[in-house]
Amino acid sequence: MVIKKPKQWSRQVTEASHALELEPGVFSWEDPRKIAESLKRSADGSERRKASPFASAMSMLNFYINRAGRQLSGERRRILEATKDELRELYGKPRRNKP
Numbered sequence: 515m516v517i518k519k520p521k522q523w524s525r526q527v528t529e530a531s532h533a534l535e536l537e538p539g540v541f542s543w544e545d546p547r548k549i550a551e552s553l554k555r556s557a558d559g560s561e562r563r564k565a566s567p568f569a570s571a572m573s574m575l576n577f578y579i580n581r582a583g584r585q586l587s588g589e590r591r592r593i594l595e596a597t598k599d600e601l602r603e604l605y606g607k608p609r610r611n612k613p
């Protein structure tokens with residue numbers, strides 16, 4: 515018997531993650547700080563995550579960016595990349611060095 519994988523498994527992970535309860539549409543928001551604050555709230559409040567709150571929030575953000583790939587507009591990618599720096603600031607982590 516052949517078992518078919520769902521075509522939109524990444525969408526399912528984003529919407530029904532067992533690690534974080536995300537606010538609806540969080541990755542479509544325009545303000546990197548608000549996105550980061552929402553991810554932080556979700557990660558800090560989750561009792562099901564396996565990693566630290568910072569790692570869980572950053573992982574979910576990276577997962578979304580990687581799965582969207584070339585479908586992300588330049589502006590959307592810029593906003594989400596800026597969200598990484600906002601997350602680092604919220605968790606007291608050093609900012610990354612930009613090339």
